[in-house]
Amino acid sequence: MARERKFTKKKLYQTTKEALLEYSYAGFTFRIVAERLHIARGTLYKYYENKDELITDYMVEEMNHFLNELHKINTYKNFEDQFDYLLYIIFKDREIHQIREMTYQIPTEINEKVKANKVQLDKQHQTMYATLQHFVQLGKTENLLNPTLPDSLILGFIFQTIDIPNHASIPYSQWVSSIKTMLTHGIFTN
Amino acid sequence: MARERKFTKKKLYQTTKEALLEYSYAGFTFRIVAERLHIARGTLYKYYENKDELITDYMVEEMNHFLNELHKINTYKNFEDQFDYLLYIIFKDREIHQIREMTYQIPTEINEKVKANKVQLDKQHQTMYATLQHFVQLGKTENLLNPTLPDSLILGFIFQTIDIPNHASIPYSQWVSSIKTMLTHGIFTN
């Protein structure tokens, strides 16, 4: 009884992600998204009142996906395996943590939907943090993680390190193993 | 023979920096800057044809200042002292490296002045990189830096680490010492 859509939700979110990475929050417009989807700008307003709604909807979905992956960390019983798994999933979706940083640029007073999404994002972030803190605790009880380092800094360190740009185009496998070495043992010789 | 300025270049650059950090490149406007300086928007056009000229002028100046500081690294003779000094100056001007990342968002075709500034920024970046690579080499010949790690990754790692957000409000001195520990020896126990 209805017409077929010219674009899938997946394609829309994909385009949203790309546009956010290219233009960042303030430079993001419906025109850019519409052009890339080969639809009229007005069409997007059938689904979203404004760009903040689209962006936060996308972010919630993306975080949800990440949290699903993250929770699987508990299928690994020892810290070392958890650590490897964590690096793997953070690497796989590197950009989303960059995008998550844009949250604070989104005004809250836009509308109820956006406000609800921001609350949801905050909850997801807390869930993520709790899971990760648990992971750090395990590392400390196993005497693998340096106990003098604050949990929040260890976590910030891991997430930050993942974002190192690979301008010099170092081969992927060497890149990953180097990053793991630096994370675990630093840049000094032992 | 002329009227006194209502704002100094220093104050203008300071305001530019703050606005860039708050609104990022795309959200940066002359109106914001003019309001904060208590001048009319039109006044800014007496000095700059457009925002890209102001932004790149500011960036060149900022990078120049940083390079001046950076070159002093060679007054320290051993690697350990150079390392401490480097951390110190990067910490002092943490935000500018965040701002430098915005360079790639600035279109080149704006005008000749902007194009020239972008070329200049590129040169400065190369100078910076050369100096830092020299520093890394010293660390490797002194057998303090892990020789298996690519230079570019070591440098990326240092710069990236500085940007760890201190959401948990860890006291400054502990924060700095923790970061130094993580950089040099990682998050694992020895």
Add this chain to the structure above:
DNA sequence: TATCAAGGTGACAGTTGCGTCACTTTTAAA
């Protein structure tokens, strides 16, 4: 104190983005 160059202003026109809406198109079910 008259001059004038530099600083400063605000109004104007052009462009781009925003949000709405009356209208058209598609398509599956009646």
Add this chain to the structure above:
DNA sequence: TTTAAAAGTGACGCAACTGTCACCTTGATA
């Protein structure tokens, strides 16, 4: 084949940002 719900379109009015310019203000100097 008729119908109507969902999808899509593009033009319109509004708001914000951009760049220009004729004009005003200031203040050192002649």
